[in-house]
Amino acid sequence: MKWPEFQKLIESRNFGGKISKDDLPTPALVVDLDIFEANLNKMASHLNAAGKGFRPHAKTHKCVEIAEACIRVGAVGTCTAKISEAEVFAASGLSGLLVTTPLVGSWRIERAVALALDKPDTIYCADHPANVDMLSEAAKAAGIELNVAIDLLVGGRTGIEPGKEALQLAQKIDTAANLRFAGIQAFAGPCAHTHGFEARKGASEAAMSLAVDTRILIERSGIGCRWLSGSSTGAYNIDSAIDGVTELQPGSFLFMDIDYAGIGGINNSVEFDDFGFSLSVITTVFSKPSKSVAIVDAGFKAFSTDRPFPPRLKTGDSKYNWAGDEHGRLDLNATDRSVELGDRLEFLAPHCDPTVNLYDSIYGVRGQQLEAVWKIAARGMTT
Numbered sequence: 001m002k003w004p005e006f007q008k009l010i011e012s013r014n015f016g017g018k019i020s021k022d023d024l025p026t027p028a029l030v031v032d033l034d035i036f037e038a039n040l041n042k043m044a045s046h047l048n049a050a051g052k053g054f055r056p057h058a059k060t061h062k063c064v065e066i067a068e069a070c071i072r073v074g075a076v077g078t079c080t081a082k083i084s085e086a087e088v089f090a091a092s093g094l095s096g097l098l099v100t101t102p103l104v105g106s107w108r109i110e111r112a113v114a115l116a117l118d119k120p121d122t123i124y125c126a127d128h129p130a131n132v133d134m135l136s137e138a139a140k141a142a143g144i145e146l147n148v149a150i151d152l153l154v155g156g157r158t159g160i161e162p163g164k165e166a167l168q169l170a171q172k173i174d175t176a177a178n179l180r181f182a183g184i185q186a187f188a189g190p191c192a193h194t195h196g197f198e199a200r201k202g203a204s205e206a207a208m209s210l211a212v213d214t215r216i217l218i219e220r221s222g223i224g225c226r227w228l229s230g231s232s233t234g235a236y237n238i239d240s241a242i243d244g245v246t247e248l249q250p251g252s253f254l255f256m257d258i259d260y261a262g263i264g265g266i267n268n269s270v271e272f273d274d275f276g277f278s279l280s281v282i283t284t285v286f287s288k289p290s291k292s293v294a295i296v297d298a299g300f301k302a303f304s305t306d307r308p309f310p311p312r313l314k315t316g317d318s319k320y321n322w323a324g325d326e327h328g329r330l331d332l333n334a335t336d337r338s339v340e341l342g343d344r345l346e347f348l349a350p351h352c353d354p355t356v357n358l359y360d361s362i363y364g365v366r367g368q369q370l371e372a373v374w375k376i377a378a379r380g381m382t383t
């Protein structure tokens with residue numbers, strides 16, 4: 001297909017059946033819609049059967065169309081890491097927002113108040129008494145009520161210590177002017193990536209039992225604590241079986257990545273394959289310096305670089321090595337597959353969230369056909 005024709009079809013949004021995967025300019029971030037939908041339906045029905053709420057984390061995809069797809073299969077809302085991400089989803093009409101990171105800084109709190117005026121069911125998190133004061137003062141000044149949960153330290157990065165300290169924070173939120181105590185948010189990040197199902201189960205159960213015990217402690221003090229949200233892709237089938245956890249907030253299951261696949265599945269399987277690889281990056285071989293080397297047009301700016309391993313060919317055994325911002329080097333010594341100039345090669349990302357954040361849009365394909373172009377609307381929303 002000629003480039004102007006491609007541009008015209010994309011602009012007109014009238015490309016159904018007219019653009020194939022092979023027409024996409026590379027590097028192209030692609031989601032296989034059959035696999036994506038299977039991942040989404042599997043998680044939604046698992047949590048539905050377990051009687052748990054489902055509020056997927058949009059830090060993975062930063063995309064309004066994907067958040068909407070989650071709501072269509074029963075999600076109660078959307079998690080965001082940042083207030084600026086939440087603003088994008090609110091502006092598109094979504095509610096049920098949970099900002100999972102504490103809001104410190106007047107620009108964050110002022111925006112949180114403004115957003116709550118429009119979306120009063122938004123939940124914010126605090127892990128420090130001084131932060132509760134900041135939120136309370138801002139809400140009072142605006143004459144509105146904010147829903148505030150405690151962010152609990154259960155092995156993640158932020159949060160207040162479970163038990164007595166958390167109870168005191170809950171009491172402070174409960175009595176603070178213009179705040180409504182929302183419950184507990186407890187994200188045990190490292191547990192999700194523990195290798196081996198039994199080890200992961202032990203780690204996640206230990207972490208989440210701290211949250212459940214804290215919930216009971218708060219309830220016994222006379223403060224209603226009906227909501228406890230947490231968990232992740234790696235612990236979805238562990239935390240969903242824990243009494244007292246009311247809602248799960250996984251994100252990566254939508255796309256999957258090499259990192260997550262390596263944590264191991266149930267029954268000691270080496271690969272965690274409960275969810276399929278829906279995300280990939282299509283590249284083009286744009287240099288062939290020798291028989292045993294092919295250079296593709298995707299380097300540090302096309303894949304996340306935060307993991308100690310490089311991208312992997314979706315099918316095939318040639319090894320990718322980083323070769324610069326815009327370059328990747330394929331070592332062809334280990335394969336008899338012939339790779340020629342202009343060939344298009346598809347790779348899995350080391351880590352999905354930061355890879356997606358490198359692109360303006362994601363191409364949704366079904367089989368070989370382009371079916372959707374979704375803007376990564378909250379890309380770069382870091383504040």
Ligand SMILES: Cc1ncc(COP(=O)(O)O)c(C=O)c1O
Pocket residue numbers: 057059060079100187189192230231232233234249250251252253
């Ligand atoms: C607070 C919080 N909740 C949920 C998630 C989703 O985790 P995962 O992508 O492992 O499913 C994350 C990811 O970092 C997170 O930070």
